Each structure stands twice: as structure tokens, then as C-alpha cells.
Amino acid sequence: MSTNEAHQDPSPIELYLDLLKKCLTRSIFGEKYRSLPATNRGPLFNTLEKWLSAKNLHIVRAAKFDAQAREEGVDWPEEGETMIGLKRLQNLQDCITDVVQQNIPGDLIETGVWRGGAAIFMRAVLKALGDKQRTVWLADSFAGLPAPSPDLYPADKGADFHLSNDVLGVPLEEVQANFARYGLLDDQVRFLKGWFKDTLPGAPIEKLSILRLDGDLYESTMTALESLYPKLSIGGYAIIDDYAPAVPCCVQAVDDFRAAHNISEEMESTGQYGVFWKRLR
Ligand SMILES: C[S@@+](CC[C@H](N)C(=O)[O-])C[C@H]1O[C@@H](n2cnc3c(N)ncnc32)[C@H](O)[C@@H]1O
Numbered sequence: 001m002s003t004n005e006a007h008q009d010p011s012p013i014e015l016y017l018d019l020l021k022k023c024l025t026r027s028i029f030g031e032k033y034r035s036l037p038a039t040n041r042g043p044l045f046n047t048l049e050k051w052l053s054a055k056n057l058h059i060v061r062a063a064k065f066d067a068q069a070r071e072e073g074v075d076w077p078e079e080g081e082t083m084i085g086l087k088r089l090q091n092l093q094d095c096i097t098d099v100v101q102q103n104i105p106g107d108l109i110e111t112g113v114w115r116g117g118a119a120i121f122m123r124a125v126l127k128a129l130g131d132k133q134r135t136v137w138l139a140d141s142f143a144g145l146p147a148p149s150p151d152l153y154p155a156d157k158g159a160d161f162h163l164s165n166d167v168l169g170v171p172l173e174e175v176q177a178n179f180a181r182y183g184l185l186d187d188q189v190r191f192l193k194g195w196f197k198d199t200l201p202g203a204p205i206e207k208l209s210i211l212r213l214d215g216d217l218y219e220s221t222m223t224a225l226e227s228l229y230p231k232l233s234i235g236g237y238a239i240i241d242d243y244a245p246a247v248p249c250c251v252q253a254v255d256d257f258r259a260a261h262n263i264s265e266e267m268e269s270t271g272q273y274g275v276f277w278k279r280l281r
Contacts, residue, residue: 013128020124020182021089024117025073026080030065042160044247051246055272072272076167081178082117084214084241087271089121092212095237095276096125099209104235106209109137111196111224112241114168116175118212123184132188134209139192139199139224144169145217146195155218155252196220200227208232214241221253229257232279239276243267 010018022028052074069075073085082089096108108126110119122136144165148156161168172193179185192199196215200223208231213224221240232238242250254275257263267275 016128017093017121017125020121021086021093024081024089024121025070025084025086026077027067027070027086030067031078031080032065042163043158044160044249048246051244074273080117081115081120083114084118084274085271088241088274089118091239091270091274091276092118092121092210093125095210095239096122097129099233099236100126100129100131102235104209104233106207106231106233106236107135107137107205108210108212109139109205109208109228110212110214111139111200111228112214112216112220113138113140113170113175114214115170116178118214119175119189120179120182120184122210122212123179123186123189124182126188127184134188135205136189137192137203137205138175138189139196139203140170140172140175141195142170142172142175142193145215146219148217149219153218153222153249155249159217159249161216196223196227200224203227205231209236210239211236212239212241216242216247216250218249218253221250222257225253225257229261234279234281236279237276238279239270239274240267241274243275244273246273 071086073088076083108122113119119136119138145161147162148159150157192203211228211232213221240254243254265277265280267277
């Protein structure tokens with residue numbers, strides 16, 4: 001084999017992380033069984049479904065496995081441990097790799113973890129890169145989303161995600177068991193159980209290099225930004241999973257926070273859904 005050919009081969013790290021992305025999303029074999037479309041899950045859910053079908057993507061919980069939806073991370077897997085899809089997992093990998101290689105100090109957090117798949121992947125990337133310092137934090141109620149409080153957060157009016165808490169609420173023990181199945185539950189993983197408003201403001205986290213937000217609501221997004229953005233290192237990444245026209249409450253929270261704090265770093269897209277930026281000041 002020539003040196004050139006050897007150079008093009010994916011490294012063992014790339015091979016492991018690629019396989020893991022396909023397993024966590026169940027893109028590798030596709031899911032054989034899918035639930036029938038849900039009904040009566042509230043107005044925002046219906047908006048989301050409409051927005052997706054206009055883009056020719058399958059509606060949430062489509063009865064048939066849809067590889068494109070799983071690539072974009074726009075459906076809810078029947079069994080997969082994450083709903084963020086291959087593209088946003090790749091974005092996460094790129095951001096973590098950058099902060100490790102550039103020695104940007106700080107832990108990693110995901111606020112809103114569901115079955116834990118994106119956080120499992122965070123731990124895997126650290127392990128694959130040989131990082132033994134950083135903690136992966138998981139913040140969640142482990143019981144689903146709160147009902148909206150439109151008096152406090154008018155943008156959350158009608159954002160009835162909590163009507164889907166039968167699917168969105170995943171107990172802590174189940175998330176821990178998911179980590180353990182991949183051999184990734186260790187003392188570099190810590191859990192913050194409870195509503196964000198109770199756990200995030202006083203969380204025992206000193207510094208962050210990756211701040212990944214996936215809590216959907218204005219309230220959840222704003223609480224996470226206010227509590228954690230000040231801890232994000234220069235050179236670290238803010239990743240907003242739900243910054244998409246289909247989730248206007250999340251978009252509003254991010255826009256309000258950026259305006260209030262004069263954050264002018266350009267937001268880059270993570271695909272059909274979501275944005276991220278590197279903190280520069
Ligand atoms: C869309 S799911 C997250 C998906 C996940 N990141 C993945 O990899 O598939 C949203 C999660 O946010 C949590 N959540 C949203 N708002 C919350 C809040 N205010 N307090 C605690 N948990 C919250 C829900 O319990 C749920 O697990």
C-alpha cells in the first residue's frame with residue numbers, strides 16, 4: 001500500500017465514532033418497527049409536523065423509517081438513543097475535537113438529554129481523543145418538559161411539548177443504563193436532575209468548552225443561556241439544537257439573549273435544523 005492510500009484510510013478513532021453515530025441514531029440498520037403518527041399533541045407539535053412535510057421530510061413518528069429524516073435529525077427514533085441525527089452529531093464531534101485540540105478549557109454540557117444519546121456521544125469523543133480531564137454534564141428533569149408559563153414567558157404560549165412527556169420524559173436510570181450499554185458510564189459523567197430553573201443557576205460547574213442546548217422552550221433555552229453562557233470559555237462553542245423556524249420560542253430566546261448581551265459572533269447552521277457559534281469574546 002502506498003503512503004497516499006494509507007493516508008486516506010479512516011483512523012480507528014473515525015471508524016469508532018462513525019459507527020457510534022450510526023448506532024445511536026439507528027441509521028445503521030434502520031428501525032423495523034415505528035409507532036403510528038401521534039395525535040393531539042398540541043399546536044406547536046402540529047406546526048413542526050407541517051414544516052417538515054413542506055420540506056418533504058417525514059413527519060415526526062412517521063410509520064416508516066426514513067433515512068433522510070434520521071440524517072437531518074427531524075424525527076423521533078423508536079429505539080435510537082438520540083433524535084439529533086447524523087449531521088448534528090457530526091457537528092458535535094467537530095466542536096469537541098476543536099476544543100480538545102486547541103486546549104480550550106472547560107467541561108461539556110447538554111441541557112435536555114432525552115435518552116442521553118448526544119451526551120453518550122460527547123463522552124465517547126472525549127474517550128476517543130484521550131481526554132481524561134473534562135466532565136460531561138447532563139441536565140434534565142428526566143421526566144419531560146415543563147408546561148409552558150406564558151405569563152412569565154409569552155413566547156412559550158401554545159408550546160405544549162409537555163403533552164408528549166410520555167415519550168419525552170426518560171428516567172435517569174434509563175439514561176444511565178444507556179451509557180452503561182456503550183461502556184461509557186464513568187466518573188467523567190455527571191447528572192443534574194430537576195427543572196433547569198432549579199439546577200442550572202447554582203450548578204457546580206466552573207468552566208465550559210461546549211454548551212449544547214436542547215430544551216425547546218423559551219424558558220428552558222433562556223434559563224440555560226443565562227446560567228451557563230457566562231461560564232463558556234473563549235474559543236468554546238454554543239450549540240442550539242432547536243434554532244429553527246419550527247420552534248419559534250427557542251429562536252426568540254436565543255435572539256433575545258444575544259441582543260441583550262451584544263453577542264455578535266455569526267451563527268452557523270448545523271443542517272436543516274439548529275445553529276452553533278464559537279465564542280470569540
Ligand atoms: C428534545 S429532548 C432532547 C433530545 C436529546 N438532546 C437527544 O440527544 O436526543 C428535550 C429534553 O429536554 C428536557 N427539558 C426541557 N426543558 C426542561 C426544563 N426546563 N427542565 C428540565 N428538563 C427540560 C426534557 O425532559 C427532554 O428530555
